[in-house]
Amino acid sequence: MDYRSQITSPTLLIDEKICRANIQKMAEKAELHQLELIPHWKTAQSKKIGEWAREYGIRKITASSIRQAAYLSNSGWELIHIAFPFNIREIPLLNKLAKTQPISVQIVNTYTIQELAKNLTSPVGFMIEIDAGYGRTGVHMSDFAKIDEILQIASTSEHLSFFGFYIHPGHTYYKPDKELIYHETRQALAMLKTKYESQYPNLVTRIGDTPGCSVATDFGDIDQMGPGNFVFYDLMQVELGSCKKSDIAVALAVPVVDIVPERNEILVHGGGVHLAKDHLIEVDGRKNFGEIVILKEDGWEIPESRSFVKSISQEHGLIQASEELLNQVQVGDLLGILPVHSCMTADAMGAYLSLSGEWIDHAEEKKFKV
Amino acid sequence: MDYRSQITSPTLLIDEKICRANIQKMAEKAELHQLELIPHWKTAQSKKIGEWAREYGIRKITASSIRQAAYLSNSGWELIHIAFPFNIREIPLLNKLAKTQPISVQIVNTYTIQELAKNLTSPVGFMIEIDAGYGRTGVHMSDFAKIDEILQIASTSEHLSFFGFYIHPGHTYYKPDKELIYHETRQALAMLKTKYESQYPNLVTRIGDTPGCSVATDFGDIDQMGPGNFVFYDLMQVELGSCKKSDIAVALAVPVVDIVPERNEILVHGGGVHLAKDHLIEVDGRKNFGEIVILKEDGWEIPESRSFVKSISQEHGLIQASEELLNQVQVGDLLGILPVHSCMTADAMGAYLSLSGEWIDHAEEKKFKV
Numbered sequence: 001m002d003y004r005s006q007i008t009s010p011t012l013l014i015d016e017k018i019c020r021a022n023i024q025k026m027a028e029k030a031e032l033h034q035l036e037l038i039p040h041w042k043t044a045q046s047k048k049i050g051e052w053a054r055e056y057g058i059r060k061i062t063a064s065s066i067r068q069a070a071y072l073s074n075s076g077w078e079l080i081h082i083a084f085p086f087n088i089r090e091i092p093l094l095n096k097l098a099k100t101q102p103i104s105v106q107i108v109n110t111y112t113i114q115e116l117a118k119n120l121t122s123p124v125g126f127m128i129e130i131d132a133g134y135g136r137t138g139v140h141m142s143d144f145a146k147i148d149e150i151l152q153i154a155s156t157s158e159h160l161s162f163f164g165f166y167i168h169p170g171h172t173y174y175k176p177d178k179e180l181i182y183h184e185t186r187q188a189l190a191m192l193k194t195k196y197e198s199q200y201p202n203l204v205t206r207i208g209d210t211p212g213c214s215v216a217t218d219f220g221d222i223d224q225m226g227p228g229n230f231v232f233y234d235l236m237q238v239e240l241g242s243c244k245k246s247d248i249a250v251a252l253a254v255p256v257v258d259i260v261p262e263r264n265e266i267l268v269h270g271g272g273v274h275l276a277k278d279h280l281i282e283v284d285g286r287k288n289f290g291e292i293v294i295l296k297e298d299g300w301e302i303p304e305s306r307s308f309v310k311s312i313s314q315e316h317g318l319i320q321a322s323e324e325l326l327n328q329v330q331v332g333d334l335l336g337i338l339p340v341h342s343c344m345t346a347d348a349m350g351a352y353l354s355l356s357g358e359w360i361d362h363a364e365e366k367k368f369k370v
Numbered sequence: 371m372d373y374r375s376q377i378t379s380p381t382l383l384i385d386e387k388i389c390r391a392n393i394q395k396m397a398e399k400a401e402l403h404q405l406e407l408i409p410h411w412k413t414a415q416s417k418k419i420g421e422w423a424r425e426y427g428i429r430k431i432t433a434s435s436i437r438q439a440a441y442l443s444n445s446g447w448e449l450i451h452i453a454f455p456f457n458i459r460e461i462p463l464l465n466k467l468a469k470t471q472p473i474s475v476q477i478v479n480t481y482t483i484q485e486l487a488k489n490l491t492s493p494v495g496f497m498i499e500i501d502a503g504y505g506r507t508g509v510h511m512s513d514f515a516k517i518d519e520i521l522q523i524a525s526t527s528e529h530l531s532f533f534g535f536y537i538h539p540g541h542t543y544y545k546p547d548k549e550l551i552y553h554e555t556r557q558a559l560a561m562l563k564t565k566y567e568s569q570y571p572n573l574v575t576r577i578g579d580t581p582g583c584s585v586a587t588d589f590g591d592i593d594q595m596g597p598g599n600f601v602f603y604d605l606m607q608v609e610l611g612s613c614k615k616s617d618i619a620v621a622l623a624v625p626v627v628d629i630v631p632e633r634n635e636i637l638v639h640g641g642g643v644h645l646a647k648d649h650l651i652e653v654d655g656r657k658n659f660g661e662i663v664i665l666k667e668d669g670w671e672i673p674e675s676r677s678f679v680k681s682i683s684q685e686h687g688l689i690q691a692s693e694e695l696l697n698q699v700q701v702g703d704l705l706g707i708l709p710v711h712s713c714m715t716a717d718a719m720g721a722y723l724s725l726s727g728e729w730i731d732h733a734e735e736k737k738f739k740v
Binding site: 007008009042064065066067084085086087088089090092093108109111112115136137170255257258259267269272273276277278311313314315316318330331332343344347348 | 377378379412434435436437454455456457458459460462463478479481482485506507540625627628629637639642643646647648681683684685686688700701702713714717718
């Protein structure tokens, strides 16, 4: 049955072929550079898509919250790392999860490791998050006093094991020179490894961001890469040069509810609660909340003349439509929207529909059925 | 038990007293101006909060999607109006709902009413949405040919009843002169009423937007008001002059995971998937994704020195903290965040926790438990 016939309201489509190709490509890149690929599952948040990933040799993943980790636990992963500064209010849940699922957490201060050392009842690994210039979170790369203190406190607990250092160089998202950022990040991780590996011979270093992992050609002696967004990609990644539009693996299917030819506008049911509100800026200063694709039986097609979502409210999406699009669309038809930020769209939608018409799970489990 | 002790991860708090006061105030204003208050439930999306509203004489509500209407149906409402251009793919669901729940839909074109006339099997009311200057959606106020054609097609169906005209003057959100917008809207509705009331003696006119309904003093002979956001209000409404900060009825409780005193920063678990990404712009050009309040046993307190969320990612919120806040906060504490756009925050969170520690339902039903 054509997947389109089962869609009545906004629905997030996934093209399994594109998604698998993205995973395979990154797995091959990791292998080429002798890195272990440990993808950040904040984007996909899905057990089923996790099964696809394991077919490409991926054994460990990363979550961005303990809720995500709980959702993904005991579904076949050798290790789930929670790459968010650990929240000590969640120690009871961590103890519960760690009984059956190998798990590691991220540490950025001494107070948190102290609370873990005091209250853990199950084995838990940890990575120290390092700030090498992004400035969002992490121990400053040269704050050895803090790193030493974290390691010393951890060594008092039989349940804590130090795994290594983690850097998310998020400034690759807004600074043009990704090679320079990677150079600095490599140097920071190499320096830390040299300093601590005599004491911790198995320590690993990890870098994690899609723009950098997609384009970098030199990873030095970094051990692991942890990008997330690459499983789906999106328009922001196209703008950053990480991928092509045809690499985007998800599209929001939306019903057309009105057409205003005199303004070249198409109104669809598809708003901020579906797409989320991330946007790009067009050359003329207008906002772009997503680009239109034509839904076909076996996937979607990027039209030659571009149409995009120029404004959005809670449920409304207003499309600036090309003549070509206006001429082919009727009220009641479906259009597809390539998202600007697929992680947020997937989280807002909470489920995927495959092109063969099957529902694919997402941690938020908000499948659109009534 | 103190509600704070049950919070381990980001949780949307509701202060029932503030929420009830907002509903009561708007109900009194409606009564004063001889309007029927039919609130837009896109903000609250809750059956329980609906029970509170009925205590203030509210009998009918509005939904922004058929899913919301389905969620709210058969929970005590005399009528649910779906204030979104009707999506003909949802006719089967509409027929199902309309069997047990009085329901009305919104019409902006002839094709949709034609499809309804052909395929309805249960009685359904409709309002024609009018565009009187906002430009998002609706039949232009002077397009009588289209209005007449819609009414003519509807009259061929025994299931369709015309209820009246609906205007959402959404430009009150970004244009300063709300009185002028209301003047134009009143005139448009009065003109349409005069023109069509001989044929439809029971037709009503409705206006719906929180900024206007909060501050307008002249509603002319408009029959109904349909604001939504006022049940909670938010920082955007404070900026628009609709309310005071102390009128905001919801706050996101977030755990503190790191403190960086040298940068006056506090990192919390609370990001775009919790707050959504609407923001205000500070006078110095920085973004403001929400303002910090101090959580007390019986509610929250607005501190004298202001702290706000200056950047946000999927799960991270980075707070620009005042000295006062830095001096009183520890890793593991909870802070409150007043949202910039409460409709989006409530939709993202999918549940409320009351100050007495009870969970209150939301249509998205994404209660934060694992």
